[in-house]
Amino acid sequence: MATTIKDVARNANVSISTVSRVINDSKPVSEEIKRKVVEVIDELGYVPNPVARSLVMKKSRLIGIIVPDIANYYTGELLNAFEEIAKTYDYEVILCNSYGNTQQEFRYLKLLESKQVEGIVFLSFKMMQEHQDFFERRKLPVVLVNRVSPADNILSVSIDHRKAVYEMTCKLLEQGHKDILLIRNGEDEILFGTEHMEGYQAALAEYGISFREDRVQNGYYMVQNAYKIMKKIIESGSVPTAVLATSDDMAVGAINGLVDNGYKVPEDVSVVGFYDTELATLYRPKLTTVQHPIYDIGAIAIRMLIKQIDGQEIEERHVRLPHGIIFRDSSRALK
Amino acid sequence: MATTIKDVARNANVSISTVSRVINDSKPVSEEIKRKVVEVIDELGYVPNPVARSLVMKKSRLIGIIVPDIANYYTGELLNAFEEIAKTYDYEVILCNSYGNTQQEFRYLKLLESKQVEGIVFLSFKMMQEHQDFFERRKLPVVLVNRVSPADNILSVSIDHRKAVYEMTCKLLEQGHKDILLIRNGEDEILFGTEHMEGYQAALAEYGISFREDRVQNGYYMVQNAYKIMKKIIESGSVPTAVLATSDDMAVGAINGLVDNGYKVPEDVSVVGFYDTELATLYRPKLTTVQHPIYDIGAIAIRMLIKQIDGQEIEERHVRLPHGIIFRDSSRALK
Numbered sequence: 001m002a003t004t005i006k007d008v009a010r011n012a013n014v015s016i017s018t019v020s021r022v023i024n025d026s027k028p029v030s031e032e033i034k035r036k037v038v039e040v041i042d043e044l045g046y047v048p049n050p051v052a053r054s055l056v057m058k059k060s061r062l063i064g065i066i067v068p069d070i071a072n073y074y075t076g077e078l079l080n081a082f083e084e085i086a087k088t089y090d091y092e093v094i095l096c097n098s099y100g101n102t103q104q105e106f107r108y109l110k111l112l113e114s115k116q117v118e119g120i121v122f123l124s125f126k127m128m129q130e131h132q133d134f135f136e137r138r139k140l141p142v143v144l145v146n147r148v149s150p151a152d153n154i155l156s157v158s159i160d161h162r163k164a165v166y167e168m169t170c171k172l173l174e175q176g177h178k179d180i181l182l183i184r185n186g187e188d189e190i191l192f193g194t195e196h197m198e199g200y201q202a203a204l205a206e207y208g209i210s211f212r213e214d215r216v217q218n219g220y221y222m223v224q225n226a227y228k229i230m231k232k233i234i235e236s237g238s239v240p241t242a243v244l245a246t247s248d249d250m251a252v253g254a255i256n257g258l259v260d261n262g263y264k265v266p267e268d269v270s271v272v273g274f275y276d277t278e279l280a281t282l283y284r285p286k287l288t289t290v291q292h293p294i295y296d297i298g299a300i301a302i303r304m305l306i307k308q309i310d311g312q313e314i315e316e317r318h319v320r321l322p323h324g325i326i327f328r329d330s331s332r333a334l335k
Numbered sequence: 336m337a338t339t340i341k342d343v344a345r346n347a348n349v350s351i352s353t354v355s356r357v358i359n360d361s362k363p364v365s366e367e368i369k370r371k372v373v374e375v376i377d378e379l380g381y382v383p384n385p386v387a388r389s390l391v392m393k394k395s396r397l398i399g400i401i402v403p404d405i406a407n408y409y410t411g412e413l414l415n416a417f418e419e420i421a422k423t424y425d426y427e428v429i430l431c432n433s434y435g436n437t438q439q440e441f442r443y444l445k446l447l448e449s450k451q452v453e454g455i456v457f458l459s460f461k462m463m464q465e466h467q468d469f470f471e472r473r474k475l476p477v478v479l480v481n482r483v484s485p486a487d488n489i490l491s492v493s494i495d496h497r498k499a500v501y502e503m504t505c506k507l508l509e510q511g512h513k514d515i516l517l518i519r520n521g522e523d524e525i526l527f528g529t530e531h532m533e534g535y536q537a538a539l540a541e542y543g544i545s546f547r548e549d550r551v552q553n554g555y556y557m558v559q560n561a562y563k564i565m566k567k568i569i570e571s572g573s574v575p576t577a578v579l580a581t582s583d584d585m586a587v588g589a590i591n592g593l594v595d596n597g598y599k600v601p602e603d604v605s606v607v608g609f610y611d612t613e614l615a616t617l618y619r620p621k622l623t624t625v626q627h628p629i630y631d632i633g634a635i636a637i638r639m640l641i642k643q644i645d646g647q648e649i650e651e652r653h654v655r656l657p658h659g660i661i662f663r664d665s666s667r668a669l670k
Contacts (some may be wrong), residue, residue, distance in 0.1 A: 001465050014382060045472040062446075070430070071411020079405060079432055095405070095430035097414055109426050115450050137380035191338075198659075252617060254630060259619055278406075282558060283618065284594055 003046040012040040014039035044255065063305065064112035067123045068100035069221075072249060075123070081298025082121060089306050091118075100125040109134060121145060125221075127154075127190040140199030141299045141308035145291075148318060149188045155314065159300045159323040161192035161246075164290045165199030168244055168272060168325055173207040174213050175244035177270065179217045180204075181233065183219045183226050183254060184246045193218075196246055196295060219245065223253035230257025241269060241334060248273035248280045251287055255330065270331035276324075285329035293321050338381040347375040380411045398428050398640065399447035401434035402458045404494040404556075408612035409585060409629065410458075413480060416633025417456060424641050426453075435460040444469060454640040456480060460556075462489075462525040476643035478636045480626075482525045483653060490649065492636045496527035499625045500534030503579055503660055508542040511669030512577035512605065515539075517566065518554045518561050518589060519581045528553075531552060531581055554580065558588035567590025576604060576669060583608035586622055590665065605666035611659075620664035628656050 005023075009016045014033060019025045022037040029037075040046075063086055078093070086093045094117070094288060096108035105124060112120060119141035124131070127144070132151045144156040152327045154212050165182075172180050184196040197216060204211055219225040226245055234257070235241060245251040251273030255265045265271050272287035273280055280287035300319055307314055340358075344351045349368060356362045357372040364372075375381075398413055398421055402410050414430070421428045429452070431443035447455060454476035459466070462479070467486045470477045479491040485646060500517075505513050519531040532551060539546050554560040561580055568574060569592070580586040586608030590600045600606050600620060608624035615622040635654055642649055 045469075069411075070405055071408055071416060076404075076406020083432060083434075092442065094446075094450075095432065097430065098416060099418075111429075115429075185555075188497065211583055223613075256617070256619060278558075282591070284591060315400075 003015045003044045005046070005236050006045050007101075008037065008040050011044065012037045014197050034197055044117055060116040061193040062092050062115065063093050063302070064096065064108075064115075064117035064120045065093055065123075066096045066098050066112075066120060067103060069096055070095065070097045070243070073279050074088050074146075074247075077277065077294040078298040081295045082302055085299045085302040086306075089300075089302070091306065098124070101124060101127065102130075105131075107133070109140075113138060113140065118309045119143075121301055121305060123147065125136050126188070126193065127151075130247070141305055143305045143308070144190075145297060145301045148192070149190065155304050155308065155317050157297050157304065157319045157321070158192075159290075159292050159297075160320045161201040162195035162202075164323045165196045165244070165246070165273070166203050167199075168274075168290055169203035170206065171198050171325060172242045172244065172270065172272070173203060173329070175207070175332070177272075178209055179213065180242045180244060181240040181248050182216045182218065182244050182246075183229055186218045186220050192246075200244070215240065219247075219250045219253070221247055221249065223249045223256075226250035226253030227257040230254045231261065234261050234263070235259070239263070239269060243269060243271045243330065244274075245271065246274045248277045248283075248287055248289055251289070251330070252279060252283050255285075257282075266330055266332040272331050276326055278327075288328045288331040289326055291324035291326050293323070296321055338379045340381070342379055343372065343375050343381050346379065347372045385578055386592035389514055395451040395453055396426050397450065397452045398426050398637070399450075399452035399455045399590065400428055400430045401433050401440060401443050401447075401455060402430065403433055403460050405430065405432045408614050409481075409582075412612065412629040413633040416543060416630045417637055420634045420637040421641075424637070426637075426641065437461060437463065437465075441469070444475075448473060448475065453644045454478075456636055458482065458642060460526065462486075464484050471605050476640055478640045478643070479525075480632060480636045483527070484525065489650070490639050490643065490652050492505055492546070492628050492639065492654045492656070493527075494625075494632075495655045497530035497534040497537075498611070499658045500531045500581070501538050502534075503625055504535050504538035505541065505610075506537075506660060507577045507579065507605065507607070508544070510667070511558075511607075512575075513588070515550065515577045516575040517551045517577060517579050517581075518564060518585050519551065519555045521555050525653070527581075535579070553586045554582075554588070556582055557586065558584045560592075561588030562592040565589045566596065569593070569596045569598070574598070574604060577666065578604060578606045579609075580606065581609045583610050583612045583618075583622055583624055585609075586624070586632070586665070587614060587618050589622075590618075596604040599644070601667040606667050613659055615661075615663070623663045623666040626659035626661050628658070631656055 005016055005019050009019045020038055022031050022034050083093050098105045122142050124144055138167045146158045147155045182200045184193055185191045201211055217229045243254045245254055251271050255271045256288045258265055258269055263269055273287040276289045276291040280289045340354050344354045357369050383401055391627050400417055418428050433440040457477050458480055462484045481493045483491045486660055501569050516537045519528055520526045522528045534544055552564045578589045579644055580589050590606050593600055598604055606623040611624045611626040615624045
């Protein structure tokens with residue numbers, strides 16, 4: 001037989017309504033009685049009936065996080081921030097891994113909603129009309145991280161991707177690299193594919209280098225894709241002097257593609273990454289990369305979400321945090 | 336105003352109980368009416384009231400997963416299996432990242448229980464009496480993955496860790512390595528620290544090599560710890576010819592510690608890992624490692640959990656799957 005609120009009340013020698021007050025923190029109860037009730041709850045292993053409880057409490061203090069891929073350093077570092085900051089505001093966090101599958105995303109969105117989450121941090125490979133409709137129709141607060149929605153009213157936090165690619169390309173050009181391969185994620189605007197292209201082209205233009213279409217490839221965030229891209233380019237016989245990949249994972253894939261085919265990094269080819277995840281310093285050579293303030297991005301996303309939940313005004317709907325550029329061992333200046 | 340079940344019934348031109356049947360799949364409804372109701376539900380953006388719904392349905396078909404660290408390849412590959420197999424059985428999965436913090440684990444255990452999960456896959460760095468008490472008292476089905484509980488009644492899935500370390504140590508000894516450093520996780524029995532030590536010692540004994548206590552170090556799963564351990568050993572002037580780390584992460588930490596201090600791997604020192612995660616082939620040199628059937632471990636864990644949920648008999652309470660040994664570029668035979 002499951003322990004009931006009655007058992008707790010009897011054992012603590014208080015009324016049922018007192019137990020309910022303690023559980024739901026709804027009305028003041030003396031510290032002494034509170035302690036006694038909590039003691040009995042622990043002793044009996046009493047679990048408040050969630051159904052009865054939801055009838056009393058309006059707030060779940062729960063945030064749902066949907067990510068497309070949990071097994072990478074970037075997501076891991078973000079989650080760290082999500083959870084720490086959420087806890088500061090007395091929110092708990094639950095995670096769902098969608099594998100970037102839209103059907104699965106909607107299954108999770110509905111599941112999270114039925115579990116009464118108060119808001120969602122949403123990381124997806126796509127941001128389709130049906131996503132936007134969902135959030136709008138359900139009036140569910142949402143924040144995007146490291147992506148941006150075509151619908152301006154959906155909040156987002158990221159760095160300025162256009163500027164980051166522009167600056168990194170300029171650095172490589174300054175160092176004497178005239179033939180630079182860009183491995184970006186894809187063409188999607190939500191993942192800044194357009195901004196990556198714009199930043200890259202602006203830098204080339206500034207240095208008077210003509211743009212070659214075959215020097216922009218899409219890696220779709222996959223190590224293996226970057227590996228294959230490099231292999232193909234080596235086979236074509238026209239190897240660039242530098243590679244700029246828009247993720248550290250893809251930079252590692254590119255380096256492996258070069259090294260496994262007899263090229264040395266950075267002696268023969270410089271390769272730079274994006275994000276400055278743990279992988280950037282775990283791998284050898286350590287990666288030159290664009291440093292994202294990953295923790296701050298995660299922290300601000302949670303703050304924006306909670307503001308939205310609380311109905312507070314949001315001054316900046318699309319926060320763009322400053323990035324940095326870190327030189328390590330995977331790139332070098334040409335003589 | 337939120338859409339209610341009444342609105343759906345009115346718009347679909349059916350009774351409320353018909354809508355309820357469709358939502359809860361509780362009694363047969365004709366395909367045509369079902370389609371109509373689902374259409375209206377989508378059109379109006381109706382969300383079934385979870386409170387009312389839980390009163391009707393006993394089962395949440397929800398599994399909770401608690402892990403100590405989400406940002407590594409091993410966890411990522413396991414989750415893949417958890418989610419795929421759970422879906423086969425029509426279960427959804429939600430994740431909680433505890434950072435191995437016992438307090439946080441209990442917060443999540445209580446949260447998941449209040450969200451009516453039917454069972455939990457539990458990955459922790461510790462398995463304390465209070466964990467065991469919790470699961471027992473709440474009658475909450477649980478399966479441990481890649482760890483084992485001192486309480487025999489708690490199910491677990493893993494490989495035979497003692498045998499795996501024994502065999503890998505034997506391979507290194509066969510290849511002429513007489514001075515082998517073991518970097519295991521720690522001394523905890525739940526994470527097989529004792530089994531690692533036993534396997535290592537048994538192999539040494541078989542080859543007539545005497546055991547040195549300073550050749551067993553604890554890395555607690557941290558790349559940085561393995562790095563520091565190697566640095567210290569190099570400073571001591573007594574560098575082993577081979578290192579066996581009980582995770583690929585720690586093997587990479589050890590290699591970085593060696594390479595950054597002027598040693599070559601595998602030319603000067605062989606380093607082998609454990610798990611055969613994605614990192615093992617992402618890193619250069621590719622790691623020689625103990626291959627765990629990670630997907631199968633995850634799949635069997637979910638099957639065992641669902642059997643337990645359904646009250647079916649479990650023949651094997653502690654499943655130990657076969658492992659393999661994969662030779663790659665981070666180790667070599669001594670002449």
